[in-house]
Amino acid sequence: MSDDNLPTAHDAVHGHGEAAVAENPFADPGLPAHEPRRTDIDERAAKRAERQVSLMFVVSMLATVGFIASYVAIDKSKIVYIFPLGHISALNFALGMTLGVALFCIGAGAVHWARTLMSDVELPAERHAIEADDETRADVIQQFKTGAGESGFGRRKMIRNTLIGSMALVPLSGVMLLRDLGPLPEKSLDSTGWKEATPDAPIRLINMNTNEPMKAEDIGIGSLTFAKPGPSASRPGGLQETDEDFQQAIAKDALMLIRIQPDDIKDDKSKGLGFEGVLAYSKICTHVGCPISLYEQQTHHALCPCHQSTFDLSDGARVIFGPAGHPLPQLKITTDPSGYLIATQDFAKPVGPSFWERSA
Amino acid sequence: MKKLSARRRHPLAALVVLLFALVASGGLYAAFAPTEQAQADSSAQSLAIDEGKRLFAVGCSSCHGLNGQGSSMGPSLVGVGSAAVDFQVGTGRMPAQQPGAQVPRKKTIYNQSEIDQLAAFVASLGPGPATPTKDQYTSTETDAISKGGDLFRTNCSQCHNFAGAGGALTQGKFAPSLENVDPKYIYEAMQTGPQNMPSFPDSTMPEQQKQQIVAFVRYQANEAPNPGGLSLGSLGPVTEGLFGWIFGLGVLIAVAIWVAAHTTKAKKS
Ligand code: FES
Secondary structure, three states, rough: OOHHHHHHHHHHHHHHHHHHHHHOOOOOOOOOOOOOOHHOHHHHHHHHHHHHHHHHHHHHHHHHHHHHHHHOOOOOOOOOEOOOOEEEEEEHHHHHHHHHHHHHHHHHHHHHHHHHOOOOOOOOOOOOOOOOOOOHHHHHHHHHHHHHHOOOOOOHHHHHHHHHHHHHHHHHHHHHHHHHHHHOOOOOOOOOOOOOOOOOOOOOEEEEEOOOOOOOHHHHOOOOEEEEOOOOOOOOOOOOOOOOHHHHHHHOOEEEEOOHHHHOOOOOHHHHOOOOOOOEOEEEEOOOOOEEEHHHHHHHHEEEEOOOEEEEHEEEEEEEEOOOOOOEEEEEEOOOOOEEEOOOOOOOOOOOOOOOOOOO | OOHHHHHHOOOOHHHHHHHHHHHHHHHHHHHHHOOHHHHHHHHHHHHEEEHHHHHHHHHHHHHOOOOOOOOOOOOOOOOOHHHHHHHHHOOOOOOOOOOOEEEEEOOOOOOOOHHHHHHHHHHHOOOOOOOOOOHHOOOOOOOOHHHHHHHHHHHHHHHHOOOOOOEEOOOOOOOOOOOOHHHHHHHHHHHHOOOOOEOOOOOOOOOOHHHHHHHHHHHHHHOOOOOOOHHHOOOOHHHHHHHHHHHHHHHHHHHHHHHHHHHOOOOOO
C-alpha cells in the first residue's frame, strides 16, 4: 500500500487521469501529484523545523514555570498599567499570559510539527463494509506503524522529549490553583460580628443605607432593609466600609430586615426571635454563600439568584426549593429602652454554607 | 314699562321683587367678596375625588371593591396613597388584564388627569405616600450618581441586575428592566413597593437617597460607558456565553481551516 504512495507511483496515476479526460470528461482525475516540502528534501531545513518545534515546547515549559512563579510571587492586590489594557491586576495579567503562552506553544508546536515534518502524502482510503477481516486489521496495524514512523516521533527524540516535558508541566498550573481552596476555615465561620452581643452589652442594628441605628417602627410592613452590626467592644466604631476587613466581616454579618403581620408568621420560634413582626435573617445563602435578598413582599419568599434556592421567611426561612441544605439563620432581636433595634446574642447556627467542621 | 307699573299691585309682585333682590345681592357678593384660595382648592379637590370615585366605580371596583376595601380579586387600597395609584395606573399595570403571577407593564389607558383623579380618590381612603413632585425625585447633588450606585448595589441590584436590566424571580414573577422608566415611577416604586417589590420607606431610605438611586439608574440607562465595547444587554453569562460560543469558536474553526488549507510546498527542483 505504502508503495503506491511514492511520488513516482502518483505521477503514474496522475498521467493516467489526464489521459482519461479525453474519453470520459467525468472520469476520476486521481490525486494531484505529491509535491515534497522543503523539509522533505533538505535535511538542514528539517533539522531547523525540528529545533523550532522543540523551542515552542520549551517556551511552553518556561511559561508554566512562570505561571507558578507569578502565582507565588505577585501580590494579589497589585495594580499595574499596561498600555492597551489600562490599569489591571498584575496577578491576573501574569497568570493569564503565562497559561495562555504555555497552551498556545503546545498547540503551535504541534501544528508546526505536523505541517513541516510529518508526512503529508495524501492517502486514498476507500470505504468498506464495517466488518474488519484479518487482512484489514493487519492493514490497520501496519498503517498505525507507518503513521508512527512517519510522524518521526520515535526518530526525532528532541521533539518527543520536549513535547512530553511541556505536556507534563502544564497540568501543574491547575494543581497550583487548588491552593486557593485552603486553608480550612476551622472555627472562624462559627461566629459572626454579632458574637459580642449580650443582654448587658447589646449591639445595635445599623441601617446600611443611612449608617444610623433604626427603630422598630421604621420598618414598615412589606419593606426591606439591610443592616450591619453597630459598635461593640472590639469594634467601637461599629462595622464601617472603611474597615480593612469590611468585606470579610460583612460576608457573615449582613442582615435583611423585614416585617410581617405577626399573625402571618407560621413558625412560633421564628416569631419569638423577632420583635413585633420585625424579623432579622442572615443575608447569606446556606447553599454556597451568595448574598440573597430577592425578597417578594407578598409571598414572603426570598430567592437566591445563584441556584434558585427559595426560603419562606414567614416560616422560619424554611427551604422550599433548591439546593440549600439549611434554613437561613435568624438573629434574635429586640429593642432597647430608647426603642432602637438591638441584638443580644449571635446567630444560633453558623451562617452561610455547610463546611467540614460545621457544628450545627 | 307701563305694563310693569300696571302690575305692581299684583299679589305676586312682592315675591318677584324679593327674588330679584336675592339674585342681585348674591351676584354682587360673588363678584366682590374676597375669594379664599384654600376653599377654592378643596372644592377642586373634592371635585377630583368625586370624579375619581366615578372612574373607580367603572374601572377598578370589580376587583378592589366599591370603596377600595379590597376583595378576593384585589387587595385593599386603603392607605396605599396617591403615589401607588400614579405608579400602577400610570405605567399601565392597572387595570390588570388577567390574573397571573405578575401584572406586566402595558399601554396606559387613562390620561394623566384621570389618573390624578383616581389617585385623589384613593388617597382620600386613608393616608399614604403622595405622588412625588419633580424636585422630590430629581437630585441636584454633584456626586449623586456615585452614591446612588452604592445604594443601588446594596438595595436593588439583587433583583434588577447590576445595570438595571431586570431579572427573574420565583414562579413566573420577574423584576422588570429599569431602562426607559420615567424617574417618577422609579421613585414611586421605591416608596410604595408595587406587587412583590419590597418598599423602601423614607424611614429606612430617606428621600435624598432615593434621588441618588434615580440619578444612578438614569445614568446607567443613558450615559454609562461600556468598558468592554459591547454591553450585550448587560445580562451577564447568558449573552456573553452565546457570543463566546458563536464568535469565539467561529474564529477557532476558521483558524483550524486555515492551518489545514495552507501547507508550504517546496518547488520541485
Ligand atoms: S448559593 Fe444560593 S442557591 Fe446556590
